[in-house]
Structures are given as structure tokens and as C-alpha cells.
Amino acid sequence: MRYVRLGKTDLEVSAIAFGTWAFGGDWGPFDAGEAKGAIHRALDLGITFFDTAHAYGFGLSERLLSSSLGERSLGEVVIATKGGLRREGDLIVRDASAAWIREGVERSLRNLRVDHIDLYHLHWPDPNTPAEETAGALERLVAQGKIRHVGVSNFDVEQMDTLARCGGRVETLQPAYHMFRRHIEVDVLPYCFEHDIGVLVYGTLAHGLLTGHITADTTFAPDDWRSQSSDFSGEVFRRNLEVVEALKEFAQERLILLGQLAVAWTLAHSAVQVAILGARRASQLEQTASAADVELSEAELREIDRILGVAAPLAAPNPVGM
Secondary structure, X not given: OOEEEOOOOOOEEEOEEEEOHHHHOEEEOOOHHHHHHHHHHHHHOOOOEEEOOOOOOOOHHHHHHHHHHHHHHOOOOEEEEEEOEEEEOOEEEEOOOHHHHHHHHHHHHHHHOOOOEEEEEEOOOOOOOOHHHHHHHHHHHHHOOOEEEEEEEOOOHHHHHHHHHOOOOOOEEEOEOEOOEOHHHOOHHHHXXXXXXXXXXXXXXXXXXXXXXXXXXXXXXXOEHHHHOHHHOHHHHHHHXXXXXXXXXXXXXXXXXXXXXXXXXXXXXXOXXXXXXXXXXXXXXXXXXXXXXXXOOHHHHHHHHHHHHHOOOOOOOOHHHO
């Protein structure tokens, strides 16, 4: 496993982070025993960075991660969680108000059974709360020792810049980034590179599309968000499956798996330090974790760009709309 410094923070983390979104219920049912086995296997593989969020099952994912890590959560690993989403009836709404940020941090501390959070992300930008209020709340939590580092998730350049100008820390960014979603290459990634903002990307396998296991006949459980996504049905889906087949052949010629190629491609960007990988069972993780050590040449990256020339861009899943 390769290890990196995450942006301007003092965090030394594995280039592969284990993501726990699947343990919140948005991806359909999962087996808790297998989930714990996957987390233990991640540790065995040298993964020291774990990503979760309060909104992943509103505590379910955080608690499962904590119970799986046990005492190893104290000092041996880095845990990142996210806040700023809350339930309102049957809806999930964005709320980065000072009151909810404080409440969310306290809940995450209890769920994770730690006295501080290594890295706390605002899950989504909240257009209804002044940036000054959010920034002030986060700074107070840092001063109180409840948060060590602060980042944002799913923010664009203007939103990051606004928070920073209001006195907020923007030490890291967690955006969606994969072969079928590349728009952040235009301005977001250059901005992060210029300001030494650590980038840890999610969705690196295009939410399963780049595993090579999804076909035109694949169906998703009703409680799996992909069952309601236009990205996984219709013409866009069929068109991208053809691209996946071409990428699979490209990977096979280089004696690697498609998933390894997809992850290595995200890490090949100079602004990206970490790729987040989710896995419901240990066997899924073993196939992709070694991608941190796969290096792609400039010629190979150009050929991948050529293959992706006919791909249809995908939208990122939005918990608010689920």
C-alpha cells in the first residue's frame, strides 16, 4: 500500500480509503458480518483511512465502523466523517447551521466512540445558511478539540472560495470523480492543486459500472438508489456498457482488472491523493486495493481518453434527492 500526505493537513493516510456508504442502507441490504470482515481485510491490506458519514443510515454506518475497528480506531487509523444533512419527515435536507453542525458532530462522536474526529467534511453545500455561520461553528469545534481537520464534499470552486473567505478551513475536498464524470478536471482539481487542498475522490468505480460485473440484464434492489437512476437504464446505460467492454479489453492487455485500471486512472491525476473504495465483502476489496501501486504511462492515459471519447457523462448521486 502507498501512503500520502493529505493536502495541507498533517494526516498521513493510505492512498486507498475504505468507504462505508454501503453500510447505511442506500445500496440495498448487506450482511453486517461480511461488512465487518471487509473492514478487517482493509486493515490487513494496509488501508489506514476510513470514510463514513452521519447520513449513511443516520448513525448506522458510523456505529458499524466503530465496532469493527475496535480499539484500532485510536491512533492507528484515520477516520473521516461528514455532517450537514438531517432528516425532515421522509426527506433528507441540507443543514449547515451552527446548531445542527454542533449536534451532528456530537452524534458522530458518540457513534464512532472517539473523543475527536480526525477529518470532518460538510457533506453538501447549504444555500440557506450563511457561510460565516458555518465557518464559525466549525472553527469553534476545532478550538474545542472535537475536530482536527475540516473539509468539504461536493463543493464547487466558488463555494470553497466563499467558505475560505469567511474564515472557514477548507483543507480537503471529497468530490465524485471517475471515468464517466470528469467535469471537475476543468476548474475544481486545478483550484485544489493550487491551494494544496487534499482531494479524496468517491465513486471511483462509477458506482459499480467500472467493476465489469454490471450488464444490460442487471437489476437492482428497490432500495438500491441505482434502481431509480437514469444512469443505470436506457440509452445512456447501454452506451456506457460498450465503453466498459473496451476498457476491460484495455485492462486485460495490461494484465490488470478493470477495477484496478479505473482506480489507478483517478490517482494518476496530480491533484488527487486518495481514492475511496467501498466493499460489502472482503473479496471485493482485494480485487481493487492494489490499484494504488498501478502506474499508467502518458501513452496509456491518452488511449483511455480516446476510448472514453464516446462515453456519456454520469450524474453524481445526491442523498437529498434519494
